[in-house]
Amino acid sequence: MKREIPLIITFVAGVAFVLQYFIPHYPFNRFENIFSDWFSIVGAFAIWLGALSLMKLCLLNISKKSSDWPISLLIIVSFLAIVIAGAIDGFHGLNNVPATSFRDPGTNFDWLYQKVYTPLSSTMFAILAFFVASASYRAFRARNTAATLLLFSAFFVMIGRVPVGDYLSGWLPERMQLSHWANWLMAFPNTAGQRAVMIGIALGTVSTSLRIILGIERSHLEG
Amino acid sequence: MDRLKALLFLTSVIILLCLPAFSQTDAPTRLVGDAKPAIESPAGPPSVEAKDTKNDDGSAIDVSWQLSPDDQRLVTKYQVLRSKSSTGPFEVAGETTKGQHTYTDNGVKVGESYFYKIAAVYEIKSTDSTSVTGKGESQVIGPIKPIAQWFNMRRLNVLIWLLVTCAAILFYIMQAKSGKELYVRKIAGIDAVDDAIGRATEMGRKVFFVPGIQDMDDVATIAAITILGRVARICATNETMLDVPVSRSLVMVTARESVREAYGKVGRPDAFKEDQVHYVTDDQFGYAAAIDGMVMRDKPAAMFYMGGFFAEALILAETGNNAGAIQIAGTNQPAQIPFFVAACDYTLIGEELFAASAYLEREPRLLGSLKGQDFAKGLFLLAIFLLLILAMFGYNWVSIMDVS
Numbered sequence: 001m002k003r004e005i006p007l008i009i010t011f012v013a014g015v016a017f018v019l020q021y022f023i024p025h026y027p028f029n030r031f032e033n034i035f036s037d038w039f040s041i042v043g044a045f046a047i048w049l050g051a052l053s054l055m056k057l058c059l060l061n062i063s064k065k066s067s068d069w070p071i072s073l074l075i076i077v078s079f080l081a082i083v084i085a086g087a088i089d090g091f092h093g094l095n096n097v098p099a100t101s102f103r104d105p106g107t108n109f110d111w112l113y114q115k116v117y118t119p120l121s122s123t124m125f126a127i128l129a130f131f132v133a134s135a136s137y138r139a140f141r142a143r144n145t146a147a148t149l150l151l152f153s154a155f156f157v158m159i160g161r162v163p164v165g166d167y168l169s170g171w172l173p174e175r176m177q178l179s180h181w182a183n184w185l186m187a188f189p190n191t192a193g194q195r196a197v198m199i200g201i202a203l204g205t206v207s208t209s210l211r212i213i214l215g216i217e218r219s220h221l222e223g
Numbered sequence: 224m225d226r227l228k229a230l231l232f233l234t235s236v237i238i239l240l241c242l243p244a245f246s247q248t249d250a251p252t253r254l255v256g257d258a259k260p261a262i263e264s265p266a267g268p269p270s271v272e273a274k275d276t277k278n279d280d281g282s283a284i285d286v287s288w289q290l291s292p293d294d295q296r297l298v299t300k301y302q303v304l305r306s307k308s309s310t311g312p313f314e315v316a317g318e319t320t321k322g323q324h325t326y327t328d329n330g331v332k333v334g335e336s337y338f339y340k341i342a343a344v345y346e347i348k349s350t351d352s353t354s355v356t357g358k359g360e361s362q363v364i365g366p367i368k369p370i371a372q373w374f375n376m377r378r379l380n381v382l383i384w385l386l387v388t389c390a391a392i393l394f395y396i397m398q399a400k401s402g403k404e405l406y407v408r409k410i411a412g413i414d415a416v417d418d419a420i421g422r423a424t425e426m427g428r429k430v431f432f433v434p435g436i437q438d439m440d441d442v443a444t445i446a447a448i449t450i451l452g453r454v455a456r457i458c459a460t461n462e463t464m465l466d467v468p469v470s471r472s473l474v475m476v477t478a479r480e481s482v483r484e485a486y487g488k489v490g491r492p493d494a495f496k497e498d499q500v501h502y503v504t505d506d507q508f509g510y511a512a513a514i515d516g517m518v519m520r521d522k523p524a525a526m527f528y529m530g531g532f533f534a535e536a537l538i539l540a541e542t543g544n545n546a547g548a549i550q551i552a553g554t555n556q557p558a559q560i561p562f563f564v565a566a567c568d569y570t571l572i573g574e575e576l577f578a579a580s581a582y583l584e585r586e587p588r589l590l591g592s593l594k595g596q597d598f599a600k601g602l603f604l605l606a607i608f609l610l611l612i613l614a615m616f617g618y619n620w621v622s623i624m625d626v627s
Contacts, residue, residue: 067520124538208577219452
């Protein structure tokens with residue numbers, strides 16, 4: 001029964017979802033919202049499992065004095081700081097008339113969010129620019145025919161998308177200008193390739209869903 | 224005499240200065256307080272039509288009308304007025320700007336009857352923010368009862384495609400079950416899984432499996448968990464340490480069970496440690512930063528990125544590359560595939576991510592579904608080609624397919 005019950009639930013939920021897409025009549029039109037609410041509720045409870053797992057791992061690292069124990073300590077301090085700040089602001093907010101949220105501007109939680117979290121998050125995102133450069137450098141090396149084609153395509157797209165491209169080819173007829181080549185590459189070969197990938201993904205999704213609904217695919221249940 | 228001249232000059236200056244004050248008496252009348260001018264009312268729309276919205280759950284009515292003859296001259300907006308009785312009272316169900324002649328009323332309940340009329344409105348705002356309006360109303364129409372449909376005809380083409388795809392998959396699954404040998408094309412990225420883990424075993428380093436930042440309601444994450452099961456089995460057999468940092472609690476629970484089962488299946492339940500699969504954070508860049516740190520400290524020999532990835536894809540893959548790991552990636556996000564191709568050794572493109580578990584298991588029924596999937600793709604190619612030919616001969620195939 002340990003295997004059968006999840007398979008039955010999966011089958012019933014999967015069929016219900018397929019039906020609600022094609023049948024707008026009640027009760028099928030409610031299925032999506034109901035399942036979404038259930039998922040949110042289960043997810044809200046599961047977040048504690050995640051938080052506990054993180055805390056447990058960090059405490060273990062500290063107690064064992066692992067090489068990265070200061071990082072674990074920092075995680076615990078950060079975690080507690082944001083939780084305590086949010087809780088205090090939340091309780092204060094309940095006493096206000098009308099009640100205010102811990103996320104409102106001017107709260108301690110908001111200060112931590114704006115002054116600590118947002119800059120850190122932006123920093124990580126900014127690193128992406130450097131990684132794009134290093135990845136492009138490796139990808140655009142002309143090692144074989146395909147890589148050489150990629151190099152030329154990338155050259156035209158990049159130079160066609162910056163002002164210097166227009167400056168260099170501005171004297172040519174419009175259809176010969178670098179920006180026109182870049183737009184053509186993006187609009188036709190690139191779009192065709194992207195759509196082929198998307199059709200493949202859609203078919204793969206249908207196939208995987210069918211395998212899961214029918215219980216043919218069980219490895220996510222049993223390893 | 225000089226005094227008389229000076230007096231005349233002064234009188235002229237005063238008259239000139241006062242002239243603007245006299246001229247202001249001809250300025251437009253401003254609306255102040257209760258002083259409201261007579262407003263001309265536009266003619267109401269000559270005809271109104273209301274009908275149940277097709278292919279819905281009975282929560283909407285489509286209302287359309289002929290524009291008022293004064294649409295361009297006086298009308299500033301149209302009000303859609305709704306009532307449950309032909310005699311009123313009518314409430315404003317919605318508004319459109321002038322020139323618009325349709326409105327979908329989403330504020331109705333299935334099974335109840337409604338009456339409608341349209342008011343062509345001329346409205347001007349005065350300086351004290353009060354508005355002055357003139358209205359011309361159409362005749363009342365109704366009753367109209369919204370009805371819930373049992374099938375959305377707009378999605379008939381999707382149903383046909385879905386049935387054809389499912390039929391093809393089921394047909395090949397049955398063929399595979401009957402023992403017929405099926406040829407499945409080689410996928411280099413999946414073939415490299417064993418080699419990557421083998422390298423980690425030889426080097427005595429960890430294997431990292433990153434299942435993306437999507438939750439368990441995303442099919443790519445489910446596909447990733449199925450691949451994780453297989454990777455965990457090889458790691459357990461080779462006695463290689465597997466580390467699975469996750470960004471969603473539900474994924475952690477599912478992945479943990481999958482890895483536990485995998486270790487049990489190869490007779491190594493004792494080697495499984497719960498903390499192998501651990502939660503990091505739900506935050507996208509926090510997750511990327513944490514994994515980058517682990518990778519730079521632990522220097523894993525192999526890294527797998529399977530599931531839903533967004534902007535963090537390249538941050539993760541480039542860090543793994545700098546650490547010298549063999550990297551195999553697969554995602555259902557087309558925008559991230561080029562980044563993985565650039566930074567990883569092998570990339571599962573498009574449907575290959577979903578084919579991976581079937582390919583790894585080599586189980587006939589799973590391989591059958593893979594074959595059916597390829598057959599459906601062939602049908603799609605044929606359909607695209609035929610519709611392209613139709614379009615070249617001037618047939619608007621979009622309207623042919625639209626069965627609403």
